[in-house]
Amino acid sequence: MDQNQNIPTPASPDGRGDHQGKDVRRGRNDIIFISALLLILAIIGLGFFLFRKEGSSVTVEVGGQVYGEYSLSRDTVVDIATGDGELNRLVIRDGKAFVETATCPDGICVGHRPISRMGESIVCLPHQIVITVTDGVDEGPDIVV
Amino acid sequence: MKIKCLTILFVLCILSSCAPLSPNEKTLDKFSAYSFDYFDTVTTVSGYAESQEAFDEIANSVLADLGEYHRLFTIYHRFEGMENLCTINELANGVHRTVTVDRRIIDMLMYAKDMYEKTNGRVNIAMGSVLSIWHDYREMGMSDPASAELPPMDQLTAAAEHTDINCLVIDEESSTVTLTDPAMKLDVGAIAKGYAVEMVAQRLEEQGVTGFVLNVGGNVRTVGAKGNGEKWVVGIENPTDNEEKPYLAYLGLAGEALVTSGSYQRYYLVDGKRYHHIIDPDTLMPTEGFTSVSILTGSSADGDALSTALFCMSFEDGLALIESMPSTEAMWVFHDGREVTSSGFDTYRTK
Numbered sequence A: 001m002d003q004n005q006n007i008p009t010p011a012s013p014d015g016r017g018d019h020q021g022k023d024v025r026r027g028r029n030d031i032i033f034i035s036a037l038l039l040i041l042a043i044i045g046l047g048f049f050l051f052r053k054e055g056s057s058v059t060v061e062v063g064g065q066v067y068g069e070y071s072l073s074r075d076t077v078v079d080i081a082t083g084d085g086e087l088n089r090l091v092i093r094d095g096k097a098f099v100e101t102a103t104c105p106d107g108i109c110v111g112h113r114p115i116s117r118m119g120e121s122i123v124c125l126p127h128q129i130v131i132t133v134t135d136g137v138d139e140g141p142d143i144v145v
Numbered sequence B: 001m002k003i004k005c006l007t008i009l010f011v012l013c014i015l016s017s018c019a020p021l022s023p024n025e026k027t028l029d030k031f032s033a034y035s036f037d038y039f040d041t042v043t044t045v046s047g048y049a050e051s052q053e054a055f056d057e058i059a060n061s062v063l064a065d066l067g068e069y070h071r072l073f074t075i076y077h078r079f080e081g082m083e084n085l086c087t088i089n090e091l092a093n094g095v096h097r098t099v100t101v102d103r104r105i106i107d108m109l110m111y112a113k114d115m116y117e118k119t120n121g122r123v124n125i126a127m128g129s130v131l132s133i134w135h136d137y138r139e140m141g142m143s144d145p146a147s148a149e150l151p152p153m154d155q156l157t158a159a160a161e162h163t164d165i166n167c168l169v170i171d172e173e174s175s176t177v178t179l180t181d182p183a184m185k186l187d188v189g190a191i192a193k194g195y196a197v198e199m200v201a202q203r204l205e206e207q208g209v210t211g212f213v214l215n216v217g218g219n220v221r222t223v224g225a226k227g228n229g230e231k232w233v234v235g236i237e238n239p240t241d242n243e244e245k246p247y248l249a250y251l252g253l254a255g256e257a258l259v260t261s262g263s264y265q266r267y268y269l270v271d272g273k274r275y276h277h278i279i280d281p282d283t284l285m286p287t288e289g290f291t292s293v294s295i296l297t298g299s300s301a302d303g304d305a306l307s308t309a310l311f312c313m314s315f316e317d318g319l320a321l322i323e324s325m326p327s328t329e330a331m332w333v334f335h336d337g338r339e340v341t342s343s344g345f346d347t348y349r350t351k
């Protein structure tokens, strides 16, 4: 019985040919489909990768005006000059931003811990500076008190 | 074929999860605006809106309102043609005038008297004469750190003779205020910010605004939930740099207020020691018990007043006060890093 079932049933050469053609076409379609799928996934993956790599940055605002935007992925030192010789030195190191030195009277900005998460900020009240993590990778809280 | 269909579905799911919202919902973006102009601190207005213009319209109205409250409640500036806290404090021929003021000042002062009762005198806006001495020494110490000093105690105790809240006489009917002790002054620093924020937030709520949050120097008041209906996540800053624990708590709010007072927020140094701005009415010195106190409650006015009150109380008295108030929670942080919370605080935690 089993053997009988395994014997291919004779068919007309035309029918066989058709069947074979379908198989080939379906195989080719599958390859195209899977390639397209892989390509889409690769693009999405690349997008996420690029976003991760370049996404995190800090925006410096002085008196409500944007002073500059700096990537957290590049170590750098920015001297924020707010006039009258006043200076806040912003340092970006190891993906974090902090104020290293400042001429403000209270020094609270210098005492603030380094920031790296989305939405975190350092404020220098006397110099009206707000340094905020924008487009961050690590989601911080919506508001910080 | 089935597998192929499932794969397509799977990919579509991934793609749709990348899209910010499903197409039949309005796309709301988050916007923020800052100001340094009010209450000697930084103001942040954030909110979800369809466009920058839609956000600006609400944010500008909020900032305009806060500006009005700032001008009415400031004790440091007078404005042409306007009676405010500063002009109430002024002397004319050696006595305080009876000043006719805006209704908003009357309401705030009556609220302050009410909080004096509720906090057993820990929140006393009649402490102006004492606080102004501290203010002057702090300003001097900050502008010239080398010669920073503490106010002489005899000067503080002399000023403390003139801090009787009953010498603040309010006539609601005629909308007038009189300070009957010529040596007394008002200082509403402990409540004005939170009160103003609360008034503006209530106005927004009356107008049906939702998805906004106001933060004036640590006085946070949420107006509804976020644009996507989720709760706002408020992080209470860990004052010490700790990679493992950047926030002491994450709290989910939708309409409530959270106010944090910290001894690390405003201070000056004398001989290397920090002296912060919250003054104990008994010792006349900066309070020593806590690094920070946070209050979670419905009104940011209550939050502001209570955070100051708890700073000036023992932990036990503060806990008893908080537990006696409905829908009001608190977190105390001690100098050794220890945190203690009131009974219902944990129900607001998001992680």
Ligand SMILES: [Zn+2]
Binding pocket: A102, A104, A106, A107, A108, A109, A110, A123, A124, A125, A126, A127
């Ligand atoms: Zn600073």
